[in-house]
Amino acid sequence: MKKLLADKVLDIKPSGIRKFFDIVSEMQDVISLGVGEPDFDTPWHIRDEGIYSLEKGRTFYTSNSGLRELREEICRYLNRRVHLTYDPNKETIVTVGGSEAIDIALRAMINPRDEVLIPQPSYVSYEPCTILADGVPVFIPLQPENDFRLTKEDLLKAITPKTKILILPFPNNPTGAIMERRDLEGIAEVVMEKDLFVISDEIYSELSFLENHVSIASIEGMKERTLIINGFSKSYAMTGWRLGYACGPEELIGQMVKIHQYAIMCAPTTSQYAAVEALKNGDGDVAIMRESYSRRRRYLMHRFKEMSLPCFEPYGAFYAFPCIKEFDMTSEEFATRFLHEEKVAVVPGTAFGDSGEGFIRISYAYSLENLKIAMERLESFVNKLRSEK
Amino acid sequence: MNEMREKILTFIEKNSRVSLKELAIILGVEEITVANEMAAMEKENIICGYHTLIDWEKTTTEKITALIEVRVTPQRGQGFDKIAERIYNYPEVTAVYLISGGYDLMVILEGKTLRDVSNFVSDKLSPQESILSTATHFILKKYKDHGTILAKKSKDERMLVTP
Numbered sequence: 001m002k003k004l005l006a007d008k009v010l011d012i013k014p015s016g017i018r019k020f021f022d023i024v025s026e027m028q029d030v031i032s033l034g035v036g037e038p039d040f041d042t043p044w045h046i047r048d049e050g051i052y053s054l055e056k057g058r059t060f061y062t063s064n065s066g067l068r069e070l071r072e073e074i075c076r077y078l079n080r081r082v083h084l085t086y087d088p089n090k091e092t093i094v095t096v097g098g099s100e101a102i103d104i105a106l107r108a109m110i111n112p113r114d115e116v117l118i119p120q121p122s123y124v125s126y127e128p129c130t131i132l133a134d135g136v137p138v139f140i141p142l143q144p145e146n147d148f149r150l151t152k153e154d155l156l157k158a159i160t161p162k163t164k165i166l167i168l169p170f171p172n173n174p175t176g177a178i179m180e181r182r183d184l185e186g187i188a189e190v191v192m193e194k195d196l197f198v199i200s201d202e203i204y205s206e207l208s209f210l211e212n213h214v215s216i217a218s219i220e221g222m223k224e225r226t227l228i229i230n231g232f233s234k235s236y237a238m239t240g241w242r243l244g245y246a247c248g249p250e251e252l253i254g255q256m257v258k259i260h261q262y263a264i265m266c267a268p269t270t271s272q273y274a275a276v277e278a279l280k281n282g283d284g285d286v287a288i289m290r291e292s293y294s295r296r297r298r299y300l301m302h303r304f305k306e307m308s309l310p311c312f313e314p315y316g317a318f319y320a321f322p323c324i325k326e327f328d329m330t331s332e333e334f335a336t337r338f339l340h341e342e343k344v345a346v347v348p349g350t351a352f353g354d355s356g357e358g359f360i361r362i363s364y365a366y367s368l369e370n371l372k373i374a375m376e377r378l379e380s381f382v383n384k385l386r387s388e389k
Numbered sequence: 390m391n392e393m394r395e396k397i398l399t400f401i402e403k404n405s406r407v408s409l410k411e412l413a414i415i416l417g418v419e420e421i422t423v424a425n426e427m428a429a430m431e432k433e434n435i436i437c438g439y440h441t442l443i444d445w446e447k448t449t450t451e452k453i454t455a456l457i458e459v460r461v462t463p464q465r466g467q468g469f470d471k472i473a474e475r476i477y478n479y480p481e482v483t484a485v486y487l488i489s490g491g492y493d494l495m496v497i498l499e500g501k502t503l504r505d506v507s508n509f510v511s512d513k514l515s516p517q518e519s520i521l522s523t524a525t526h527f528i529l530k531k532y533k534d535h536g537t538i539l540a541k542k543s544k545d546e547r548m549l550v551t552p
Binding site: 020037 | 396400411414415416545548549550551552
């Protein structure tokens with residue numbers, strides 16, 4: 001029999017999260033702080049629209065790029081929230097989650113050996129999607145002393161003549177870091193000077209606690225060299241609906257639609273009808289959830305301070321990324337011991353890239369009651385480790 | 390300051406057991422600020438009490454709740470307030486609202502038995518001069534009360550670790 005599998009697929013490392021998931025699932029009564037999705041249910045009026053669309057028998061395909069009404073609402077939303085104008089017909093595509101958009105964007109742009117800059121720690125799919133598209137991932141380690149923001153200097157250092165794309169994952173999973181306008185201006189300058197293209201993954205854009213989220217595409221000269229990726233999972237608590245979108249230059253969106261139409265056909269129709277309702281009448285829900293996350297964030301920061309665990313203040317997403325370097329163990333060892341000894345699951349920083357070493361990701365997409373118990377356990381664990389030294 | 394008050398109220402409306410210290414932490418302000426605002430709002434009767442939401446059906450205590458629609462003749466110079474007062478002063482009455490529409494007052498009453506409620510209506514409400522008519526509805530099942538779904542036991546069904 002011929003060799004069944006493709007070498008480049010075999011070469012892809014299994015996700016570090018998966019490994020940890022397998023350990024956690026074996027255990028009983030674990031408090032998990034390891035989840036990368038909201039703890040809220042999708043607001044009822046949105047679910048109800050999805051149900052209604054089923055009752056009406058709207059169970060057909062939509063156009064490849066998505067329901068026209070949804071694309072129009074997406075463009076209205078981007079205009080309202082980040083002051084950008086996109087054409088719903090030519091510059092917008094509805095995808096199966098933000099993840100599909102990342103995949104097809106990279107496939108639409110990469111020629112073999114093109115380099116893709118991936119700041120890390122960051123979401124787990126940029127690297128494998130780049131490799132699958134025959135690109136070369138080049139990592140930019142984000143620095144704790146910069147609060148894990150991408151700086152102009154770090155970016156410049158990583159650029160080679162082969163560099164084509166910069167992935168900009170902010171607000172960031174797993175660190176909770178954000179990029180403010182002045183940070184983005186520095187990046188934009190380099191991007192334009194070096195003639196790069198940006199894939200801006202803004203899936204957590206609604207969870208920005210310092211000021212309203214700024215998209216790099218809104219900086220002058222950047223719209224034509226930016227693809228915005230966003231979706232409904234985090235902002236409207238709609239992870240299971242699998243719905244995202246991308247907006248960018250017509251030339252690129254056209255080719256992404258081509259891949260999407262052959263690979264996917266169209267995003268799920270029920271989800272698309274629900275998403276129209278989310279964008280039309282969901283701003284209030286988003287505000288309530290944002291406020292709720294922010295309360296928990298303040299609580300966690302306060303507790304870290306009480307136990308003298310260093311952690312920069314995360315202003316985005318729903319993650320905190322405390323530093324555990326003082327304990328002289330890898331983040332995987334720390335997470336594994338914490339799990340076994342205190343029955344709390346957190347994710348080792350290294351699951352998001354080597355530069356996550358020395359940190360753990362704590363998700364606060366949990367009720368305050370849960371967080372309280374988990375923080376008590378973290379405190380006793382940290383104290384135990386300190387007394388062992 | 391109004392924004393701070395709103396934040397405090399929105400939170401304690403759902404969880405009045407939170408300590409001042411904790412409330413200050415999660416709202417990102419000084420404890421003394423929260424304490425002062427709470428005290429002021431208690432004094433101004435904006436915060437009227439700190440109650441507990443109980444699903445009595447799950448206990449062995451017998452309890453029955455009735456909603457009574459009451460049509461009244463408003464009294465000269467006092468409108469509906471006087472007659473409302475005559476009703477709300479009974480301790481078994483848990484709520485009285487002035488209502489627009491087909492009747493005037495909505496009275497919520499708690500008793501131990503059906504008889505308690507019917508006695509109240511026949512002996513205390515109906516004989517009052519300004520009360521024209523009443524219609525009593527018994528609550529058979531409470532699905533949701535004070536914004537809380539009573540039947541639902543919420544369980545986290547998410548996978549334990551996801552990217």
